[in-house]
Amino acid sequence: MAYTKARELAEGRLTTDPANTQWQRDLSVSHIKIGDVLAAQGGGPTAIAAYRNSLVIAEALATRDPANTACQRDVSVSHNKIGDVLVAQGDGPAALTAYRKCLVIREALAARDPANSQWQRDLSVSFEKIGDVLAAQGGGPAALAAYRKSLAIREALAARDPANTE
Secondary structure: HHHHHHHHHHHHHHHHHHOEEEEEEHHHHHHHHHHHHHHHOOOOHHHHHHHHHHHHHHHHHHHHHHHHHHHHHHHHHHHHHHHHHHHHHHOOHHHHHHHHHHHHHHHHHHHHOOOOOHHHHHHHHHHHHHHHHHHHOOOOHHHHHHHHHHHHHHHHHHHHOOOOOO
16 A cells, blocks of 8 residues: 555654654654545544554644644544544544544634634534534534534635635
8 A cells, every 4th residue: 555655654764863843744644544545444443543643643743833733733633533433433422522622623723813714614524523423412402503603614614705616
């Protein structure tokens, strides 16, 4: 698999310069890509392991440079991916925990730069996924509240850029 080779290359580079943050991020992204393939193949536990490997690296980078918003977003992506696999495995409570960790980061990013459409969209997706889990657990009112937050963000994005069909 190409992503495994990319991971091996990133690990090899880090042996020569373990402090290189770009190479650390490359390794983290390789774990995400491997997790994506494993999740698509139905390998939930191994996908989660790959996502958690990515999360460990992303959290270390974010801790080292808390002002680096890309690192913060990487942490949120790992939590989101873990939540997705947990939903597929039928573990709603654990998925909800992962999604809420993701949400905290995405709320902070969106508040930091309200004009950043990607961060606003990320926030909307987080509310939607939380709503999905809450709805599946029978939490109708809380799910509806999450969906309404998601919708409000998407409506604001659509009003800001009516030509954007996404």
